[in-house]
Amino acid sequence: LKNIGQGGTNTSGFSAFVAGFSDGSGNFGDLGSYGNFWSSTNYNEQKARYMWVWKYAGTISLSQYDKVSGFSVRCLKD
Numbered sequence: 402l403k404n405i406g407q408g409g410t411n412t413s414g415f416s417a418f419v420a421g422f423s424d425g426s427g428n429f430g431d432l433g434s435y436g437n438f439w440s441s442t443n444y445n446e447q448k449a450r451y452m453w454v455w456k457y458a459g460t461i462s463l464s465q466y467d468k469v470s471g472f473s474v475r476c477l478k479d
Contacts, residue, residue: 423471
């Protein structure tokens with residue numbers, strides 16, 4: 402990744418706002434540091450896959466988290 406951050410764009414044209422997350426209990430965290438984006442892939446009944454972007458390292462990782470959490474979504478045009 403190159404230049405991911407608040408409105409940054411990398412060499413493939415991916416851009417992201419690192420909006421943080423909500424844990425499902427009304428608590429928010431990581432605003433301005435991480436961007437968490439839901440995948441359309443289930444992990445199990447309680448969890449789904451998601452991609453997270455870390456502003457300071459410019460990295461993207463995949464993981465799973467509780468579905469009750471509030472993460473960002475990306476809309477893609479086919």
